[in-house]
Amino acid sequence: MTQTESPAAATRPEPGGRPGALRRALDVVGVQNLSxxxxxxxxxxxxxxxxxxxxxxxxxxxxxxxxxxxxxxAVVQTVVMLLGGLDISVGSAxxxxxxVSAMVFTSASSAAFGxxxxxxxxxxxxxxxxxxxxxxxxxxxxxxxxTYSALRGLANLISNGRAQGxxxxxxxxxxxxxxxxxxxxxxxxxxxxxxxxxxxxLRYTDIGRNIYAIGGNPTAARLAGININRYVVGCYxxxxxxxxxxxxxxxARTGSGQPTSGSQGLELQSITAAALGGVALQGGKGGISxxxxxxxxxxxxxxxxxxxxxxxxxxxxxxxxxxxxxVVIQQRRRGLRAFGLPR
Amino acid sequence: xxxxxQRSDGQPAAASRLRAEGIGKSFGPVRALAEVSLDVRxxxxxxxxxxxxxxxxxxxxxxxxxxxPDTGRLLLDGEPVAFGSPIAAHKAGLRVVxxxxxxxxxxxxxxxxxxxxxxxxxxxxxxRALIDQVRADIDRYGFASMLDPRTPxxxxxxxxxxxxxxLRALTGDVxxxxxxxxxxxxxxxxxxxxxxxxxxxRDEGVAVVYVSHRMPEIFAIADRVAVLRDGRYxxxxxxxxxxxxxxxxxxxxxxxxxxxxxxxxEPGEVVxxxxxxxxxxxxxxxxxVRxxxxxxxxxxVGAGRSELALALVxxxxxxxxxxxxxxKPLRLRGPGDALRAGIGFAPEERKAQALxxxxxxxxxxxxxxxxxxxxxxxxKRGTEREVARTYVKRLxxxxxxxxxxxxxxxxxxxxxTVLARWLARRxxxxxxxxxxxxxxxGAKAEIYSIxxxxxxxxxALLVISSELPxxxxxxxxxxxxxxxxxxxxxxxxxxxxxxxxxxxMAEDLTPATGADR
Numbered sequence: 001m002t003q004t005e006s007p008a009a010a011t012r013p014e015p016g017g018r019p020g021a022l023r024r025a026l027d028v029v030g031v032q033n034l035s036x037x038x039x040x041x042x043x044x045x046x047x048x049x050x051x052x053x054x055x056x057x058x059x060x061x062x063x064x065x066x067x068x069x070x071x072x073x074a075v076v077q078t079v080v081m082l083l084g085g086l087d088i089s090v091g092s093a094x095x096x097x098x099x100v101s102a103m104v105f106t107s108a109s110s111a112a113f114g115x116x117x118x119x120x121x122x123x124x125x126x127x128x129x130x131x132x133x134x135x136x137x138x139x140x141x142x143x144x145x146x147t148y149s150a151l152r153g154l155a156n157l158i159s160n161g162r163a164q165g166x167x168x169x170x171x172x173x174x175x176x177x178x179x180x181x182x183x184x185x186x187x188x189x190x191x192x193x194x195x196x197x198x199x200x201x202l203r204y205t206d207i208g209r210n211i212y213a214i215g216g217n218p219t220a221a222r223l224a225g226i227n228i229n230r231y232v233v234g235c236y237x238x239x240x241x242x243x244x245x246x247x248x249x250x251x252a253r254t255g256s257g258q259p260t261s262g263s264q265g266l267e268l269q270s271i272t273a274a275a276l277g278g279v280a281l282q283g284g285k286g287g288i289s290x291x292x293x294x295x296x297x298x299x300x301x302x303x304x305x306x307x308x309x310x311x312x313x314x315x316x317x318x319x320x321x322x323x324x325x326x327v328v329i330q331q332r333r334r335g336l337r338a339f340g341l342p343r
Numbered sequence: 344x345x346x347x348x349q350r351s352d353g354q355p356a357a358a359s360r361l362r363a364e365g366i367g368k369s370f371g372p373v374r375a376l377a378e379v380s381l382d383v384r385x386x387x388x389x390x391x392x393x394x395x396x397x398x399x400x401x402x403x404x405x406x407x408x409x410x411x412p413d414t415g416r417l418l419l420d421g422e423p424v425a426f427g428s429p430i431a432a433h434k435a436g437l438r439v440v441x442x443x444x445x446x447x448x449x450x451x452x453x454x455x456x457x458x459x460x461x462x463x464x465x466x467x468x469x470x471r472a473l474i475d476q477v478r479a480d481i482d483r484y485g486f487a488s489m490l491d492p493r494t495p496x497x498x499x500x501x502x503x504x505x506x507x508x509x510l511r512a513l514t515g516d517v518x519x520x521x522x523x524x525x526x527x528x529x530x531x532x533x534x535x536x537x538x539x540x541x542x543x544x545r546d547e548g549v550a551v552v553y554v555s556h557r558m559p560e561i562f563a564i565a566d567r568v569a570v571l572r573d574g575r576y577x578x579x580x581x582x583x584x585x586x587x588x589x590x591x592x593x594x595x596x597x598x599x600x601x602x603x604x605x606x607x608x609e610p611g612e613v614v615x616x617x618x619x620x621x622x623x624x625x626x627x628x629x630x631x632v633r634x635x636x637x638x639x640x641x642x643x644v645g646a647g648r649s650e651l652a653l654a655l656v657x658x659x660x661x662x663x664x665x666x667x668x669x670x671k672p673l674r675l676r677g678p679g680d681a682l683r684a685g686i687g688f689a690p691e692e693r694k695a696q697a698l699x700x701x702x703x704x705x706x707x708x709x710x711x712x713x714x715x716x717x718x719x720x721x722x723k724r725g726t727e728r729e730v731a732r733t734y735v736k737r738l739x740x741x742x743x744x745x746x747x748x749x750x751x752x753x754x755x756x757x758x759x760t761v762l763a764r765w766l767a768r769r770x771x772x773x774x775x776x777x778x779x780x781x782x783x784x785g786a787k788a789e790i791y792s793i794x795x796x797x798x799x800x801x802x803a804l805l806v807i808s809s810e811l812p813x814x815x816x817x818x819x820x821x822x823x824x825x826x827x828x829x830x831x832x833x834x835x836x837x838x839x840x841x842x843x844x845x846x847x848m849a850e851d852l853t854p855a856t857g858a859d860r
Contacts (some may be wrong), residue, residue, distance in 0.1 A: 010776040204721050204722060204850075205717065205721055206714055206720055207720055207724060209722060210713065212702070212706075213699055213710055217700070218688075219696045219697075220698060220710070221657070221710075222677070223656065223658070223678050223684070223690060224678075224682075224710045224711040224764070225678055225682035225711055226681045227677070284699070284701060300539075324661075
């Protein structure tokens with residue numbers, strides 16, 4: 001099997017067989033990732049041939065900053081899905097922290113304080129999700145569906161449904177939104193750092209390995225002494241924390257706290273990216289690299305359709321179609337059998 | 344093989360009901376079956392034997408229409424047949440009773456039996472007729488009092504699920520029926536009923552294929568034995584003309600002089616001490632296991648042995664009683680607590696409860712020691728590989744490398760992977776629940792030898808097994824349970840199959856108090 005998006009299979013095969021360089025490269029990248037990269041290359045070629053502006057540095061930066069927010073959410077969504085869960089509330093949590101951080105900033109006139117309170121709210125939301133799932137024994141989809149709705153309501157309630165505060169003149173928020181380091185926008189840096197940290201955690205630490213184990217076989221994990229409850233709460237906490245970062249980035253980009261605009265739909269986009277990147281919905285399979293490539297693919301698709309002047313409603317349709325096609329191909333390759341047949 | 348030989352008792356050979364000719368089947372580079380030819384006659388019970396991975400399951404899948412063979416053909420009553428699907432095979436009168444049946448949890452036994460062919464009045468399912476029908480079936484096939492047609496699928500024991508699967512296979516016109524290790528979850532009482540049924544089917548002219556690892560069953564029920572090894576047909580023997588040793592030699596290609604290796608043991612201090620443990624399923628159980636000692640837990644399926652094990656590892660709550668490891672009482676809030684105290688557990692259902700099937704052998708072996716081989720949470724990969732290689736080698740797990748996916752290993756090698764996990768962890772007490780279930784003869788002997796080695800190294804072992812020869816061969820003492828209580832304790836010198844069985848089926852439920860502890 002070449003399920004190489006997982007750390008297990010991505011390690012080099014035992015010496016002795018001496019596989020060719022191409023084979024080894026394929027083992028490192030993985031068939032899943034490779035097909036995404038090919039799709040990405042084809043897409044770039046098609047869009048670029050229609051409009052050469054697509055390849056301009058400025059446009060590449062635009063794509064980068066556009067995917068940053070959904071990107072970090074897709075990364076934590078990957079972690080939650082690997083565990084066998086799902087977090088539908090990330091978009092609402094981002095909206096809530098966006099509003100809270102902007103409002104706290106306005107009243108305390110301190111960007112740092114606004115950001116800290118925002119992060120704290122995100123962590124609290126994550127812990128709430130985790131506790132309800134673990135101790136309330138509620139299905140993850142239902143639990144986060146509930147917070148999805150409740151947090152959205154809360155964000156609208158405290159903001160009266162309107163944009164809050166104005167951060168467009170604050171140097172910290174402006175730096176986050178438009179600054180850059182080494183020629184790379186700060187937003188993209190945030191994505192790179194979050195993705196890298198989570199990637200390292202999943203691949204090299206016992207924590208990451210236990211997450212894969214819990215998603216793969218929770219009974220085996222529990223009998224091997226892994227404290228599943230702690231992991232579930234921890235992963236949702238991480239999801240809440242990163243959702244808060246997303247909310248703060250949102251505030252910085254739009255210049256004000258947004259209860260819904262900008263954050264609506266992020267949960268579905270993050271799930272789409274993770275699934276497209278090869279993360280199994282039943283948990284235990286997948287990795288960050290696939291998700292990140294999928295995020296870029298979706299960003300390029302969106303950008304390409306925009307610069308080719310395609311009606312924006314088509315973008316959603318294209319995204320949905322891409323997801324279905326990708327998952328169908330994946331399932332075929334895995335040789336998954338029709339419903340109800342014995343394995 | 345000869346296809347039309349005379350029976351040794353002079354009777355003319357019955358007509359071949361199902362004949363396989365030169366069946367070959369490969370999965371990618373793995374050749375599961377090569378040039379297998381055999382026939383099953385009407386009115387005979389043909390046992391199919393072979394180690395795990397010998398190709399028995401693949402052959403059954405070909406017979407049931409689940410796999411199309413790459414080469415060769417099937418003849419049913421002399422007519423070539425090709426089944427495109429299990430449904431086509433079913434229509435032609437072929438049935439395979441699966442070892443791990445799929446049962447719909449939220450509908451009744453009756454509906455599970457007639458799934459897809461429910462009796463209807465108009466478009467409405469006639470529930471009463473259905474239940475009556477299934478109750479009649481249950482009585483007719485000799486399973487009375489073992490199964491209630493109204494029980495929901497989710498409430499069935501493993502044995503009852505097997506019975507449902509058997510009833511299911513018997514609906515409609517049956518010409519060939521294959522049983523894939525049907526007794527692995529059945530108690531002796533149920534096995535008797537099953538054998539009665541098989542004999543009746545045989546006498547009615549059905550061709551019966553019986554796959555099992557259990558020698559006594561083969562000799563009790565089969566007329567003829569066909570042996571597969573490494574996907575090839577080795578030969579067949581009439582049961583009355585062969586012996587166990589010959590069949591084992593045919594299966595493994597070598598002599599298995601003695602399955603049980605046994606070094607002299609000097610049991611040391613008491614390591615595990617269980618006193619008056621009571622849970623939902625277990626009542627007032629007390630037992631002790633010493634260092635370097637193997638204690639067996641005997642009893643019928645459903646006697647509460649697995650439930651006791653789950654309680655000892657903190658997986659189900661204990662209402663009363665104490666569990667001590669090396670004299671220290673434990674507070675068990677979960678398996679983590681038991682593990683930290685030094686109790687390891689290899690559960691009965693290794694695929695569902697122990698293995699990460701999509702992960703490598705290395706991942707599976709290191710699962711319980713990740714923390715130990717990590718520094719600042721970073722897993723030391725070199726150490727991990729070394730540990731995995733060490734135990735894979737020591738247990739002779741047959742795999743291409745430690746990176747091979749566990750789901751692709753045979754049952755015996757999967758079980759050895761589970762054992763490797765616990766050898767790596769080195770618990771003080773290791774509880775093994777049916778350690779050789781679904782494991783071939785060769786791997787069985789290897790597992791016995793591992794248990795012996797662990798005891799010699801001073802580990803305390805508690806072994807649950809429904810196979811009496813295994814209990815008697817492996818254990819220093821046997822504690823027998825029935826209905827959630829301990830009904831007797833036998834030291835090795837006094838243990839015989841009959842005595843264990845008598846205690847396992849004892850009518851008198853007064854618990855034998857721990858006089859001989």
